Amino acid sequence: MIVRILSICLALIGGVASVAQAQDGPLRIEITEGVIEPLPFAVPSFQPESGDAGQMAVDLARVVSEDLVGSGLFREVPASAYISTVSDFNAPIQYADWKAINAQALITGAVSVSGNTLNVKFRLYDVFSGAELGSGLQFAGTVDGWRRMAHKVADAVYSRITGEGGYFDSRVVYVSETGPKDDRAKRLAVMDYDGANVRYLTDSSSIVLAPRFSPSGDRILYTSYESGFPRIYVLDIGSVQRRVLESAEGTMSFAPRFSPSGNTVVYSLTQGGNTDIFTMDIGTGQSTRLTNTPAIETAPSYSPDGSRIVFESDRSGSQQLYVMPASGGEATRISFGEGRYGTPVWSPRGDLVAFTKQNKGRFHIGVMRLDGSEERLLTASFLDEGPTWAPNGRVIMFARETQGAGGASSLYSVDISGRNLKPVRTQEGGSDPSWSPLQK
Amino acid sequence: MNRILTATLLIAALAVSACTNPDRFGADGMNNGAANGAGLNGGIVPGSVNDPASTAYFQQAIGDRVLFLIDQSTLTPEGQATLDGQAAWLNTNTDYQAVIEGHADEQGTREYNLALGARRANAAREYLLSRGIAASRLRVVSYGKERPIEICSNEACYAKNRRAVTVLAGGLTS
Numbered sequence: 001m002i003v004r005i006l007s008i009c010l011a012l013i014g015g016v017a018s019v020a021q022a023q024d025g026p027l028r029i030e031i032t033e034g035v036i037e038p039l040p041f042a043v044p045s046f047q048p049e050s051g052d053a054g055q056m057a058v059d060l061a062r063v064v065s066e067d068l069v070g071s072g073l074f075r076e077v078p079a080s081a082y083i084s085t086v087s088d089f090n091a092p093i094q095y096a097d098w099k100a101i102n103a104q105a106l107i108t109g110a111v112s113v114s115g116n117t118l119n120v121k122f123r124l125y126d127v128f129s130g131a132e133l134g135s136g137l138q139f140a141g142t143v144d145g146w147r148r149m150a151h152k153v154a155d156a157v158y159s160r161i162t163g164e165g166g167y168f169d170s171r172v173v174y175v176s177e178t179g180p181k182d183d184r185a186k187r188l189a190v191m192d193y194d195g196a197n198v199r200y201l202t203d204s205s206s207i208v209l210a211p212r213f214s215p216s217g218d219r220i221l222y223t224s225y226e227s228g229f230p231r232i233y234v235l236d237i238g239s240v241q242r243r244v245l246e247s248a249e250g251t252m253s254f255a256p257r258f259s260p261s262g263n264t265v266v267y268s269l270t271q272g273g274n275t276d277i278f279t280m281d282i283g284t285g286q287s288t289r290l291t292n293t294p295a296i297e298t299a300p301s302y303s304p305d306g307s308r309i310v311f312e313s314d315r316s317g318s319q320q321l322y323v324m325p326a327s328g329g330e331a332t333r334i335s336f337g338e339g340r341y342g343t344p345v346w347s348p349r350g351d352l353v354a355f356t357k358q359n360k361g362r363f364h365i366g367v368m369r370l371d372g373s374e375e376r377l378l379t380a381s382f383l384d385e386g387p388t389w390a391p392n393g394r395v396i397m398f399a400r401e402t403q404g405a406g407g408a409s410s411l412y413s414v415d416i417s418g419r420n421l422k423p424v425r426t427q428e429g430g431s432d433p434s435w436s437p438l439q440k
Numbered sequence: 441m442n443r444i445l446t447a448t449l450l451i452a453a454l455a456v457s458a459c460t461n462p463d464r465f466g467a468d469g470m471n472n473g474a475a476n477g478a479g480l481n482g483g484i485v486p487g488s489v490n491d492p493a494s495t496a497y498f499q500q501a502i503g504d505r506v507l508f509l510i511d512q513s514t515l516t517p518e519g520q521a522t523l524d525g526q527a528a529w530l531n532t533n534t535d536y537q538a539v540i541e542g543h544a545d546e547q548g549t550r551e552y553n554l555a556l557g558a559r560r561a562n563a564a565r566e567y568l569l570s571r572g573i574a575a576s577r578l579r580v581v582s583y584g585k586e587r588p589i590e591i592c593s594n595e596a597c598y599a600k601n602r603r604a605v606t607v608l609a610g611g612l613t614s
Binding site for chain 1: 513539546547548549550551552554555556558559561562563565566579580581582583586587588589590591592593
């Protein structure tokens with residue numbers, strides 16, 4: 001019995017692999033086709049082209065590999081399988097040697113260090129076509145920022161093979177959490193998308209919630225109880241200077257998000273127990289009301305072109321998703337499935353909205369089209385919430401809280417196909433992630 | 441001598457009540473120190489739970505919180521009775537102001553729960569206003585699901601977390 005199941009599995013993998021190899025066209029992963037078998041690649045250690053670049057050459061190749069493998073679309077052929085090595089960045093490639101170990105893509109690189117400047121070159125080869133895919137690229141950066149160079153190489157590889165934008169050279173701002181449920185300390189932190197280079201932006205003396213990146217990635221909006229009441233702050237990541245966006249005495253403001261221009265904030269304001277959606281011009285502080293109902297209306301998110309806003313409202317009696325013009329006005333309900341829908345976030349590609357769904361005591365992260373069609377639930381657990389999109393609109397990060405007295409929150413990511421669900425490495429607990437745009 | 445001692449105890453008790461958030465440390469903390477006592481000359485220790493003008497009395501004898509049903513902000517009959525007691529107390533002890541803190545259980549998304557907690561705090565505030573408390577004495581804030589007092593993940597805990605707590609401030613207007 002066991003033998004039979006094993007042979008079926010092997011046959012399946014063999015079949016998929018042979019289909020991939022039979023392709024005539026260039027090396028390509030069609031993400032929308034549903035990738036079952038990750039594409040095998042080899043990334044030998046980069047060539048050190050200056051005396052002190054040896055360790056960097058090894059580390060760069062390792063991070064490139066971690067990025068690609070972490071996407072779930074690629075599989076690394078281990079160095080132990082290599083037949084030939086790459087000892088010169090400019091030497092011709094022995095395609096037969098890489099074909100023999102089924103490395104369909106080969107990534108080579110070279111690195112040199114000069115003072116605090118790092119130069120990284122790379123080439124991508126389509127092994128089965130026996131040709132370079134795209135032309136070689138060169139990146140310059142600082143030695144301290146070496147991981148970004150690796151992410152840029154990985155983004156270029158990902159982009160050339162999938163035809164989609166990359167997402168590795170990006171950051172995530174989130175709420176770092178420590179302590180038990182009834183005395184939890186929260187502070188803002190920013191890190192690389194893969195959990196490296198964590199930096200704390202606030203201390204934990206006040207509750208902080210739901211940071212959101214600006215479209216240029218240089219500022220964040222968040223909610224803090226610093227004044228004793230929830231207020232929205234805008235913080236410059238470089239200088240860590242922050243200022244409050246004033247709101248009237250006796251009100252609460254929260255759930256802020258930038259407009260695509262970065263000049264306007266859309267947010268929730270609570271007055272007399274009622275929560276509506278407003279916008280505020282960050283420069284002038286002038287606010288404009290967008291909704292005016294006795295319902296709870298919150299979690300607004302702009303469309304990428306800035307013309308519309310998706311938000312949640314319980315005006316029908318339970319939490320549901322609505323779309324309205326960015327200037328307010330009539331809203332159209334888009335969620336009609338079983339259960340409650342909240343925290344909608346418009347995808348950077350404009351095609352989908354990610355949301356949190358509660359149904360029958362379970363929480364899900366899901367996506368649907370803007371007309372509410374093609375709803376797809378990607379996760380299920382005791383408590384998943386707060387999705388945020390990778391810059392290319394292909395991956396979603398969210399927070400998962402475990403059940404019970406020892407419950408804790410941590411970050412996860414998942415493909416919009418529902419595959420490749422995995423924890424995101426953080427030093428402490430984490431919640432409310434917000435993914436930055438691709439760095440420039 | 442006796443007067444000085446009394447004054448010292450009074451200040452100590454007020455200091456405790458001003459700094460203590462019952463949600464964080466538990467109302468039991470009020471019973472330490474100067475609380476709980478038929479003390480001097482068989483009289484009532486100011487600031488203790490037996491002192492009807494004290495924060496401890498408000499929290500424990502009157503009841504500083506009202507509870508809500510799942511995803512509801514409508515006051516229950518029990519909640520209304522508690523708020524009637526709070527209103528009577530506040531009408532007597534006019535030196536005090538209050539912040540009404542609204543809370544939600546963990547079943548719900550963060551933003552929604554903030555708004556739901558605000559609805560609950562506001563329902564309590566509106567009720568107190570209807571019983572003659574001046575609007576200037578009552579502020580509201582919502583903590584959503586950020587400050588649970590019970591940490592299990594079932595209804596026994598959730599029922600206690602869905603609350604609006606009247607937290608007193610002031611009381612020493614000289």
